[in-house]
Amino acid sequence: DIQMTQSPSSLSASVGDRVTITCRASQSIRTYLNWYQQKPGKAPKLLISGASSLQSGVPSRFSGSGSGTDFTLTISSLQPEDSAVYYCQQSHNIPRTFGQGTKVEIK
Amino acid sequence: QVQLQQSGPGLVKPSQTLSLTCGISGDSVSSDSAAWNWIRQSPSRGLEWLGRTYYRSKWFDNYAVSVQSRITINPDTSKNQFSLQLNYVTPEDTAVYYCARSYGAPAPFDYWGQGILVIVSS
Numbered sequence: 001d002i003q004m005t006q007s008p009s010s011l012s013a014s015v016g017d018r019v020t021i022t023c024r025a026s027q028s029i030r031t032y033l034n035w036y037q038q039k040p041g042k043a044p045k046l047l048i049s050g051a052s053s054l055q056s057g058v059p060s061r062f063s064g065s066g067s068g069t070d071f072t073l074t075i076s077s078l079q080p081e082d083s084a085v086y087y088c089q090q091s092h093n094i095p096r097t098f099g100q101g102t103k104v105e106i107k
Numbered sequence: 108q109v110q111l112q113q114s115g116p117g118l119v120k121p122s123q124t125l126s127l128t129c130g131i132s133g134d135s136v137s138s139d140s141a142a143w144n145w146i147r148q149s150p151s152r153g154l155e156w157l158g159r160t161y162y163r164s165k166w167f168d169n170y171a172v173s174v175q176s177r178i179t180i181n182p183d184t185s186k187n188q189f190s191l192q193l194n195y196v197t198p199e200d201t202a203v204y205y206c207a208r209s210y211g212a213p214a215p216f217d218y219w220g221q222g223i224l225v226i227v228s229s
Binding site (some may be wrong): 001031032033034036042043044045046049050055087089091092094095096097098100101 | 144153154155156169171172205207209212213214215216217219220221222
């Protein structure tokens, strides 16, 4: 199975800060990397697919980059509604696997 | 707009079978571009993909090794839904269970059901 490792596991930042979350795959997954946002009591919501394609309706302050084994999710200017847990997920191989999540809190 | 509506019991006794259904609107379980997945989430295991069913001229399925001997995912074309059966459950199967669609490539999970908390307890 492909292991997905996120860092950090949590972070606290102020409104307007630039936030970066890293995801590393245990082997190359090309750009088969997706990012999700999950708020308490809700299903995960797809933000970015194919490492960098922003889903319709997702604010442009979210962006993704990377290929191979190393990927990044960036929030360019953190907003209060961005408080959530963020997950990466690979869709290169079966079984599909997720990172352990990064909890983003607002200071 | 695709919507997935989950149904099923929230409490299952140990050694019994967990059964959940995911109703689909806005797409077809027989779509030749989509796959229909079950995913669960627990504090100890995080988000765990369990398996999928999909149609490409015939029906296929894939399952996670961790549950392979106990799981069945079946499509129901007459009701446009798919189901999860997990046999011989233990308390370690306690989790929120989600159904989700994956579509095209790179096949992210683009639509999710609302989730059902299933507790395994006597």
